[in-house]
Amino acid sequence: MPQGALESAYEDVHKTQPWNNPDAVPFIRFENVTKKFGDFYAVDDVSFDIYRHELFALLGGSGCGKTTLLRMLAGFEEPTAGKIYIDGVDMSGVPPYERPTNMMFQSYALFPHMSVEQNVAFGLLQDGVSRTETKQLVADMLALVQMSKFAKRKPHQLSGGQRQRVALARSLVKRPKVLLLDEPLGALDKKLREQTQFELVNIQEKVGTTFVMVTHDQEEAMTMASRIAVMNEGVINQIGTPFELYEYPNSRYTANFLGQVNLVEGVLVDDDEKYAVIKSDEGGCDIYIDHAVQGHQGMTFWAALRPERLRLTKEPPENTKYNCMSGKVEEIGYLGGLSTYHVLLASGKRIKVTEPNFTRQIEPRYTWEDTVWVSWEAGAASVLSK
């Protein structure tokens, strides 16, 4: 990982975070867990820890194994190999109804023949909690998710957002050690989703339960999670805080999955203790990196350039030796608050640049076919070898 000023400041924050504390005891532990369906490896030798009070997100495209991991935690699937521990207890062979976990299903799985109240009370009554106590707990939980008014309704009489709240209440009312959420906001429309993201985080902070969430939506994961595991083809690509993953991706897959990125291919031509230079035919320029990279000369690297860290100018920048490419504006997307431009380089590579529209303008700054220069600070690019 690169050494920079940004990072030494970040070091201090690290210490308060259990995953950076070697003495912290993990709450959930996956130990070489493999799950095979026939010949297909849904999860392939995965090991990682989740700590108490975390809101941990498993992020990945469909079929990456994230849901299988969650279902193994819930007890719906048994690992083909490896072990899962929750709070120090080996979960092998423990059926779902004896696990200290509750799950919020993607489809919510509300019982259609029961009222909201009965749905929420269901789990408590299974545990033999008394009627009066159940009544109180259900009322409290419905108040927490702001569904008290709808207690007598049946699920089909509720909107999608309301069902989501009932599902959350039902899975939280038993105070599980771990709450599992399978695409918790997947069925909601965009506006409601954004609002609910923060509500879920607030509820999590209030109840203090450890949340493990599965999602394919990187924005959702970034907004809500304390840490994210990026998964691909049954393995975990990278685990880190949203900040770490965005600023220091370890691979092109992670860089691509979280936010937008331009990946410019090149070869290492100059390598020093303090800096490195990558010559890129694709970018038509030399890329200067302000730290050392691990690798030998002639090795292929990719510079990951976030669109918002790129500068667009009509005139060439002062220093055209490094970190500057020129091309033609091919596409313009005006989004109001910001504009995105696709710049076509001579090599045929397209570079995406986003610029905030700070001031109100009479007419767009750039138009199609304008020749423009794309440049960036030495620290803006991260270097990826895979």
Next chain:
Amino acid sequence: MSGDKLTLKQKFDRWMIKHGRVLVIGLPYFWLFLFFLVPFLIVLKISFATAEYAQPPYSALFSWIDEGITITLNFGNYLFLLSDSLYATAYLNSIRIAAISTIITLLIGYPMAYGIARASGTVRSVLLMLVILPFWTSFLIRVYAWIGILDREGLINAFLLWTGIITEPLIMRQTEGAVYIGIVYTYLPFMILPLYSTLEKMDVSLIEAALDLGCKPWKAFLKITLPLSMPGILAGSLLVFIPAVGEFVIPELLGGPNTLMIGRTLWNEFFANRDWPIASSVAIAMLVFLVVPIMWFQHIQSKQEEGQS
């Protein structure tokens, strides 16, 4: 262009858009009218006549007397059904046998339907195929086959005698038990198919949710699966119960002289006694007996649909 004359096809299309709906709905109603309502009215008419040695063997309902229509209604047939205990016994017997058969069919059919609904794709279609397969042979032949199995000299007795478990052949045919076997065997697919279709539609994650909330599997079945499959249970039960009440072939071939069922009574009145009016009134009374559960079923089902959607 509004002034242009419409072609014949355009005229037809416009007519279809306006009236097509009525046509589509009307056709099945016309069918039901022709082949259900009209025969029913004929039978109803005969049930109010008196038996005569004539062609046809009953009195006319309408007659021309003094240049006016006189309607002669004879309620005697219905009163006769009440006075002779034979009919009441036959009705009650039929309902009892049909009810017990329905329960047995449900107990056998439910696990089968559940198994099929939870089987994987290819296995499922094979299993469904096997359920429907018996329909490819004549119903009569299949019931005859049971005679061969249950008879005094049948397969079961031959086998048991051969193994030496019994020394005297068992009397299995011409008992009420044989009638149950026949009805359950014949009507099992009618129970399995509606049950399968409700169980198959059920979201498996509901069961997982119940397990997740601390419910043991058998309790999850009682609290979730069973209530949610109620429409299938009701549909299947009625599809078995209603035809079983009026069943004639099975008690005739497998039942003994003591298994009195209304279908046999009806047949005897028509063909042995040639008393069409009495036979018709027996049929009408049976219809009334069956219409009540059908209406009850529809009432429950419409309530269910209101509750879910």
